[in-house]
Amino acid sequence: GAVVSQHPSRVICKSGTSVKIECRSLDFQATTMFWYRQFPKQSLMLMATSNEGSKATYEQGVEKDKFLINHASLTLSTLTVTSAHPEDSSFYICSARSHGDDRDTQYFGPGTRLTVL
């Protein structure tokens, strides 16, 4: 159980285009999902907390107009990188919080590698 999928796994796009990344909890409902960014050989940096049915909460320094988050259902959250630029190239990984246990464990998707040319 507690499987999280992410799509696409890899995307290459031209500068100026928008890219949408989907995060799905496959076998559990997640009222809260998280979006992280990871630069090479570095740790995960939380970008935003996505709550179902409400606006996302962004971390300091993360542009909300640049990184649009939608959490329309209990199993799906999307991250849209708008007008992508080469500096947005990174590994984006989502997680979903499981309420099934008292640990509030976050289960992660396999990540999306974004390359902006």
Add this chain to the structure above:
Amino acid sequence: AQKITQTQPGMFVQEKEAVTLDCTYDTSDQSYGLFWYKQPSSGEMIFLIYQGSYDEQNATEGRYSLNFQKARKSANLVISASQLGDSAMYFCAMREGPGFQKLVFGTGTRLLVSP
């Protein structure tokens, strides 16, 4: 101030041996949770083990155990009988407070298991 500190950027171990990955944390909360995740080269983050601040016994999950020393604020991961497939990055993370949802991650330790 760094909330999660992993002082070992890299560790080497021979197959079948045990290895300890260090993690210290900083919090003033009484209620918190500590997690270890494994990240292989494929990039996915795999949940390994959890220790709650009120848990009196050290957590164990198969070959993984957590050496929890609350007074020292350390939560070291012990991997017994290392396997080649254990080679990966390992991240320690903390969730503070019962209502807090965020995880704070350490900088990670790269483990290499040799034959």
